[in-house]
Amino acid sequence: MKVKLELFGASRDLSDKDFLEFNIEKKISIKDLKKKIINYVDEKFKGNENFKKIIETSAFCSEDNNIISENYKITKDQKIGIIPPIGGG
Amino acid sequence: MFHAKIIDIKKEKIEVDKAEKFISSSKFGASLIFRGTVRETNENKKVIGITYDSHDAMVIKSFEEIYNEVDQKLKIKKKAVYIEHVKGYLGLGEISIIIAVACPHRAETYILSRYIIEEIKKRSPIWKKEHYENEESEWLKGNPIQAN
Numbered sequence: 270m271k272v273k274l275e276l277f278g279a280s281r282d283l284s285d286k287d288f289l290e291f292n293i294e295k296k297i298s299i300k301d302l303k304k305k306i307i308n309y310v311d312e313k314f315k316g317n318e319n320f321k322k323i324i325e326t327s328a329f330c331s332e333d334n335n336i337i338s339e340n341y342k343i344t345k346d347q348k349i350g351i352i353p354p355i356g357g358g
Numbered sequence: 359m360f361h362a363k364i365i366d367i368k369k370e371k372i373e374v375d376k377a378e379k380f381i382s383s384s385k386f387g388a389s390l391i392f393r394g395t396v397r398e399t400n401e402n403k404k405v406i407g408i409t410y411d412s413h414d415a416m417v418i419k420s421f422e423e424i425y426n427e428v429d430q431k432l433k434i435k436k437k438a439v440y441i442e443h444v445k446g447y448l449g450l451g452e453i454s455i456i457i458a459v460a461c462p463h464r465a466e467t468y469i470l471s472r473y474i475i476e477e478i479k480k481r482s483p484i485w486k487k488e489h490y491e492n493e494e495s496e497w498l499k500g501n502p503i504q505a506n
Contacts, residue, residue: 277413278485279497328503330483334415336503350413356500357410357417357443357484358394358455358475 270294271346272302278353279323283310293343299329300339302349328352359383359438362421364414367446377458381438386460388467389438392475394455396448400498404491410454412445413483420482424474432473434466441474443484 274289283289283306291305303324310320330350331337343349361380365372374391381389396408421441428434440458448454457474461467478484480501489495 277483278411278500281411282497326502330413330416334413334419350416352413352416352483352503353485353497354500354502355481355483356479356486356498357412357482358479 270343272297272343273346273348274302274306275348275350277350278355280327280351280353283314283320288348296342296344298339299337299341299343299349302329302343303339306351323353324351326354360422360425361440361442362418362425363442364412364417365442365444367444367448372442372444372453372456374453374456374458377440377442377456380440381458381460383438383460385436385462386438387462388464389458389460390467390471392455392457392459392471393453394475396450396452396454398450400488403488405450405488406491407447407449407489408454409447409487409489409495410443410445411485411487412443414445416483417443420478424477424481428470428473432466432469434461434470437461437466437470439470439474441478443478443482445484447489 270293272291272293276287306324307321314320328336330352332348398405425439438460443455459467459470486498487495
């Protein structure tokens with residue numbers, strides 16, 4: 270299945286596009302998706318510590334715009350938003 | 359009465375006049391218009407502009423939640439609230455947010471206006487990338503959102 274990770278704020282620096290895509294064989298928790306994103310940073314950005322910190326401190330949101338916990342399971346093709354620490358106004 | 363919107367600055371303007379018109383009513387004896395604008399310095403760096411990013415649907419949802427909880431939390435029942443936030447690039451002095459409120463009495467307008475901006479800072483998924491004189495830019499460190 271495909272997980273489309275929509276990028277916001279500081280996480281936009283992870284790609285030239287507005288999203289990252291991950292091909293995943295079986296259902297996956299947000300906790301494990303985070304590990305996959307960190308692996309991506311290791312491969313693409315030589316383990317850039319700033320990027321890793323952004324991922325570690327980010328929340329995630331579902332397609333219906335709710336913040337989801339690390340135990341949330343992705344079981345089908347889905348969009349997930351990454352929500353780095355916020356600060357508007 | 360409630361209005362909330364994200365303004366994509368490439369497509370439209372953020373306008374104080376509209377906010378003023380929206381909250382204007384003889385039911386209310388006090389009104390306040392708060393404007394957030396782009397400041398020229400931050401942490402001793404010379405800022406030339408800010409790019410705002412937003413998760414639009416979640417931001418609007420957070421504005422609605424903040425508005426809806428005011429009855430219970432602040433005991434302010436009669437009110438008009440107008441919130442707009444910009445996304446995109448703004449130069450110095452340009453308006454990033456308008457929070458216009460009107461209530462029957464002055465004390466509650468001050469409380470309401472302050473409550474809304476502080477809650478937005480804590481809860482609404484909006485991000486700032488500052489641009490500096492030396493052509494560098496940086497996403498500002500913010501507050502992590504916690505899952506319930």
